[in-house]
Amino acid sequence: MDRDARLRKAVLWLKKKDPKLKQIIEKVGPCTLEMMGKPYPVLLRAVISQQLSGKAAATMEARVKEYYGNGKKFPDPKILSALSVPKLRKAGLSVAKSETLKRIANAYLDGTISDHKLSKLNDQEVLDLLCSLKGVGPWTAEMVLMFSLDRWDHFSLNDLILRKAIQRNYGIHENSKKEILEFTAEFSPYRTILSWYLWRDHGPWM
Template identity: 65%
Template sequence: MEREIKLREAERWLSRRDTILRRLIGKIGPCGLKPMGSPYHVLLKSVIGQQLSLKAASTMEARVIGSFGSGKKFPKPIELGSVSLKKLRSAGLSLAKAETVKRIAAAYEEGNISDRKLRNLKDAEVLETLCSFKGVGPWTAEMVLMFALDRWDHFSLNDLILRKSIEKHYGIHRDSKKEILSFAEKFSPYRTIFSWYLWKDADGGEGW
């Protein structure tokens, strides 16, 4: 209930801030932003979904999870760490993604990273920590920040859908990254919610 109240407050703040966004909020309706799972789950989900369409990413994720039997969640780090690269490749993952998945599982199992540790870090520290793992880039880390850690003040400059949406609605070219980043600051402290509406308007989803 408290979350819903805060989301409605954010919507009102954003509506007052920008007329274009006010129209989007009116068209789309209440923000449905919510965590998509634990940091561990979203980290694996976003690694698998890198450079794939929403549909293809969802299919690939289901294949990987399905290869471990029943259930809708990724196996625990100790289980995932024991899976061979060959089995991950047979689920459709590229060698690079399969190696990254194994690397993440090992880091969790060894205690080098944990959901609790990530939740206690500041935004910039989360991005730095995750990007220190080979195969985990800025976009992947940002998805964890926004959709697992539920941080409400981040704009993913590495998401092409967001940049295209900025170009469509505000006329800033998608490749003018510095200008886009500067413009997005206008919507702080609710840049994640601003992003959610751009994603929703663009593809009916949440950037996934």
């Protein structure tokens, strides 16, 4: 079964699972979940996006690519590792984010992390490895899991939009993380697809 067929099967399963979610799915339409790219660029993009509006993050991402990449792609690990923090700051990045990007580049250079290695790890191992880098938090690691590695059974408790969506649609308070986790477990093995619909119901995001 190809990916599109599996996606349709997942959506059908979710519609049968919950009447409220069925309404959201029918409102949003077919699931067009696509991967954003390989883990390395998605990881860099997620770091840049931390605690920023989509517009601000897109501006900084474009600057990094324009100044230090080829205009369309992020600089490769060797180039990124050699860039000074003041140089990265010129793209609008904070000192902390600049240092984190350099740590990621160094981790790729020394083999601590590789796209191939990440693809072979289970979900928790991916999160643990990425979060071992200072500046890479759970949300950032989860975005790689969901939007680069194509893992379909993850719900990001660290994403405020998702927690607000659960509160709005199901009445579970956004800060009741344990209850949210227990509730969303019912949608396994398609929690990423659930998340995609909740994001899309909120508005343009991914």
